[in-house]
Amino acid sequence: MPFEAEVPNIQVHSGEPIRVHEVFKFGGSSLGTAPRVLAAARATLAESNVSAVVVSANGNNTDHLIQLCDDKALLDEALTGDSKLLAKQLKTLIEQQTELARLCISDKYLNEYIELLHQDQNSISRWLNNGHPNLTRADIIAYGEVWSARLFALALEFLNEQNKNRKFTSSRWIDARNVLRFNKNGFCESTSFAKLQATLNQTKTTHERNINVITGFVASDHMGKTILLGRNGSDYSASLIASLLDAKKVTFWTDVDGVFSADPNSVSEARRRDELSYQNAFTLSQLGSPVLHHRTLSPLESNAIELTIRRLDTEYASNQNNTETNKLKVGSSIRHQDLNQKEDWIVHVKKDLALIDLECVPEQYPILLHFENNIGQLQTNSLNTALSLALIDPQLELLTLDNTHADFKHVSLISVITHNSHQLQDWFAQFFTQHNITPIQLLTMPNALVALVDDKQLDDGQSTASKDNIESLLHSALSNLHTELLVGLIGPGQVGGEVLDRIASLQPEANLAKRCRFVLLANSKQQVSLNELTQWSSTLNESSGLKQTADQDLVQFSKKLKSLVHTDTVQSVIIDTTGSDQVATYYSQFFSDGHHVITANKVAGSSHSTNYQLLQHVARDNAVKWLYESTVGAGLPVIQTIKNLIQSGDRIHSIKTVCSGSLAYIFNQYSQGTRFSEAIAQAKQKGFTEPDPRLDLSGIDIARKLVILAREAGANLELNDIALPNWLPNSVCDAPSLDIDKHANQLDAYFDSQVPTTPTALVPLAQIDFQYGIQTDQPGYIVANARLELTDVDSDSPFHGLLPGDNLFLIESEFYQDIPLVIRGPGAGATVTASGVLADLLTLLSSKHL
Structure with missing residues (x-):
């Protein structure tokens, strides 16, 4: 025409x-x-x-x-x-x-x-x-x-x-x-x-x-x-x-919705391109995009x-008098722009095509793509001669043309549209090598990388790619190209949600934003692929029909994350912001699959020493890191400080701590005359406690932290070595759930009986004492004794006057004998706990692993 x-x-x-x-x-x-x-x-x-x-x-x-x-x-x-x-x-x-x-x-x-x-x-x-x-x-x-x-x-x-x-x-x-x-x-x-x-x-x-x-x-x-x-x-x-x-x-x-980074019907991770350059749009159309x-x-x-x-959207049809929704500017905009500032790459795959000598194609047949001087001459493998070729629809069944047999191959056109085509041509060739594919031809256009692949190679089972997944594999590899760390997060609740929102709010040039890409999310009901970090919440809400993350599904979560790592320059990490015993049992699987683990979950770190040491060995054998700074002190640098002291040759004599922000707040309010039950309700409302505050009041949370601290200092300590006070009546402990209003009288009467005098500064003070040179079956010959007591501290104590939710760690060591080392700050709440998780993420990025 x-x-x-x-x-x-x-x-x-x-x-x-x-x-x-x-x-x-x-x-x-x-x-x-x-x-x-x-x-x-x-x-x-x-x-x-x-x-x-x-x-x-x-x-x-x-x-x-x-x-x-x-x-x-x-x-x-x-x-x-x-x-x-x-x-x-x-x-x-x-x-x-x-x-x-x-x-x-x-x-x-x-x-x-x-x-x-x-x-x-x-x-x-x-x-x-x-x-x-x-x-x-x-x-x-x-x-x-x-x-x-x-x-x-x-x-x-x-x-x-x-x-x-x-x-x-x-x-x-x-x-x-x-x-x-x-x-x-x-x-x-x-x-x-x-x-x-x-x-x-x-x-x-x-x-x-x-x-x-x-x-x-x-x-x-x-x-x-x-x-x-x-x-x-x-x-x-x-x-x-x-x-x-x-x-x-x-x-x-x-x-x-606009122009996507790949066909969203074929690639679930495809993301809409908010902006696209005219140069790349022209190239996309030249390669046959509909x-x-x-x-x-x-x-x-x-x-x-x-x-x-x-x-x-047909929402306009039901909003006769409300047109505000139209003002939400969505879609893809194509305009002139600085290509050095925008990365608008697109993966485009055209399947079921035929590669044929252009001279054999009658004019009436549509030519999808004409390789001529503007692209470069194709070289055949069998002839050392430049041939001008065309791609046509094989549905035409051109078996004979002008009584001459048409020698053509069924091929797929696989391309990446990007202004960085020349910088990525070696990487593009390596992608096919990694998947055991030998393209008929690789072409580098001014704004695209193009490969012509014989469909037989994609169908014979010799390649790790197929016609069905080649687009998805290429898209994942390209998405990860400039990313050093792929992240799967388990538990996008208060803490996990804060982590996601914090990363999403960073400027694109920020270290975490540039080097990390969150790709998978899982909660107690489902697991989803994450395409756009700013939309993580809606992604979960819109995907209610996906799998339960239980048992085998956590294995699949790990395997899925592993499958997204396509190059040696990219690594992966699973972030666990749950308090789940079940998730902690899969750390060994995560390590074996090659994932680093960052956790705010104290269960694995305080588990029996046999399991703890096994996890350390599995992580070391798979060359991955296990980081858990936020398990003690939330965002305070407690664990890293103890590691630094030990690695510098110091010996820790004792650690005294108020390390439960929730209990510190509850007992502080009680000391000021608030009823015990009311103080618990206030702490829960502020997000200081677990969903069931009995987990905090049982003292098990503090005990887990003491075990983790002792092990960081080189000693072994088990949970059952620590005697915990009983701050709750048995009737409340045995109830299916804690109804604070219903159990208020029982809570108040029992706790008042445990504190006969009127306290002025009641704190849950925990202490670990270390002894060295004692012959045991544990390495280092270090024995740790730990205890937790409810103490009314004097006004001259460093633990007096703690702000609500504060943690304080007082460390006495050979280096710090006369004046103890003090670490103090907020130790409860999603915000500070998320800060500890992000600190571990930065530690991982700065380590020799990456």
């Missing part, structure tokens, strides 16, 4: 032409049902800068009209005088369009619309029966756009009338055949500008706003006859009209018009 040629720059003429700020274009799928037509109309009315709208035919009307024109069997029957079946199909089409109109507009507008529709039906019927010589096949097919434009203009009038608060708007429909004219060479004639301006002047009224609805897909040739603009024709129409009107923006409303066509982009790029691709 001659109008497939690229359109030259369209210069806006001098004078005072009518200009628009933004052009909307709605595709057939966006106008296929009444809710969608109404949604499109409301979206248009909601944007005051839009005064020109280009529309495609409603739904599948164009396909139905083409079938009427081209169904040889029906037409042959009509020629013999039997046109009943043809008439029936036409009648069905008209009835469907009539019903669509009934659902979109009121009777005030409907009668006129139906009358015109029946006139068109008579014209089409006459042509189909060879009785309307003034019409052509293209004229018949163009009716789909005409019906759509008429209906859309009336829908705008109808909705505007319904909303009495909106400024009055006038809408008219314009037949693009009256304003867009192409010359013999397929270029849009310069006279189109004058025709469009004259038409808009004719439709301009005194109303505060005029919206012009223009048919897409159709135009006229130099003789004034109807021509159809082919694939993406309505997009092309919108681009031309936006250029002629010197628009700043054009928005294509479709049934997709989303964009190069002729659509040409007039926009040459006139610096921003193109946005957005999904039309």
Whole structure:
């Protein structure tokens, strides 16, 4: 088709032409049902800068009209005088369009619309029966756009009338055949500008706003006859009209969210590209993407018009008076931009193609991609000769051409569109080597890396990739290319959620943001892949049907994370922000799968020494780190400080600590006269305690911390070595759950009996004493004795006057005998615990592992 040629720059003429700020274009799928037509109309009315709208035919009307024109069997029957079946199909089409109109507009507008529709039906019927010589096949097919434009203009009038608060708007429909004219060479004639301006002047009224609805897909040739603009024709129409009107923006409303980093139907991790350069968009269209066509982009790029691709939500159909939702700018914007500042790479895979000598392809067959001088000559493996080749659809079954056998291969085109193509060409080649694939050819374009792969290699089982997963594998590898650490997080609750939100809020150039990528989440109900960190919460909420993360599913979580690591430069870490015994039992599995582990979960670190030492060995054997700074002191650098002292040759004599922010707060409030039960309720409300405060009040949380501290100091200590006080009555301990209001009297009476005098500064003081040189079966000959007591401290004690939620660690050692080392600060709450997790993440990134 001659109008497939690229359109030259369209210069806006001098004078005072009518200009628009933004052009909307709605595709057939966006106008296929009444809710969608109404949604499109409301979206248009909601944007005051839009005064020109280009529309495609409603739904599948164009396909139905083409079938009427081209169904040889029906037409042959009509020629013999039997046109009943043809008439029936036409009648069905008209009835469907009539019903669509009934659902979109009121009777005030409907009668006129139906009358015109029946006139068109008579014209089409006459042509189909060879009785309307003034019409052509293209004229018949163009009716789909005409019906759509008429209906859309009336829908705008109808909705505007319904909303009495909106400024009055006038809408008219314009037949693009009256304003867009192409010359013999397929270029849009310069006279189109004058025709469009004259038409808009004719439709301009005194109303505060005029919206012009223009048919897409159709135009006229130099003789004034109807021509159809082919694939993406309505997009092309919108681009031309936006250029002629010197628009700043054009928005294509479709049934997709925009341009993605890969096909979201094939790659679950595909992410929408908020911005895309025109250079990369052109390359994507050149490689056969159905989303964009190069002729659509040409007039926009040459006139610096921003193109946005957005999904039309039918929410507009149910929000007649609320158009605020339209102001949420989503989708993909294509514009000129600094390529050095934007990374808008896209993985594009075209499957089931045929590689064939271009000279053997007849002109009537569509060539998807023509490798010529602008890309580079292909080299065959068998011939040391440059051949110009083309990719065509193998469905054409070109087994013989001009009585000559066509030697072609079934291939897949695998490409990465990126401005860094030259820097990534070695990496691109290595990707195929890693998956045991030898491409027919690797090409480096200015904005893309392209591989032609024989489908046999993807189907024979010799490669670790297949036709079904090659796109996903390449996308994952590219996503991880500039990332050193892939992260799977278990427990996106208070602490985990704080970790995710903190990372998401960082600037892109921040160390953690650049070097870490969160890819998997799991909670007690499900596990999901994470594409956009800022949307982690909605990702969980929208995926309620996924697997339970129990038993085997935690193994699958680990295996899934491992499968995403495709290069030696990328490593993985699992962050556990739960308090779950079950999750802790899988640390050995995580280590064996090659994952580092960062945890706020104290269970594994305080488990029996046999298990603890086993975990240390498994981590060491797999060259991974196990970091748990936040298990003691939340975000305070307690564990790292003890490690530094030991590694520098110091010996710790004792550690005295108030290391439970929740208990410190509860007993502090009690000392000031608050009832015990009320103090517990306040601590729970502030997020200081576990969901069930009995876990804190049992003392087991403090005991676990003491075990971890003792082991960091080089001694062995077991949980059952520590005698814990009993601060709760048995009836409360044995209850299925803690109802503070219900158990208030029991809690208060029992605890008051444990504290006979009125305390002034009651604190849960824990202490570990270390003895050296004692012969035991443990390494280092260090014995640790630990205890926990509720103590009323004097005013001169460093533990007096702790702020609510504070932790304090007083360390006496050979280096710190006269003046103990003191670490003090907030030790409870999601915020500070998340800080400890992030500190471990930074420690991991700064270690020799990465």
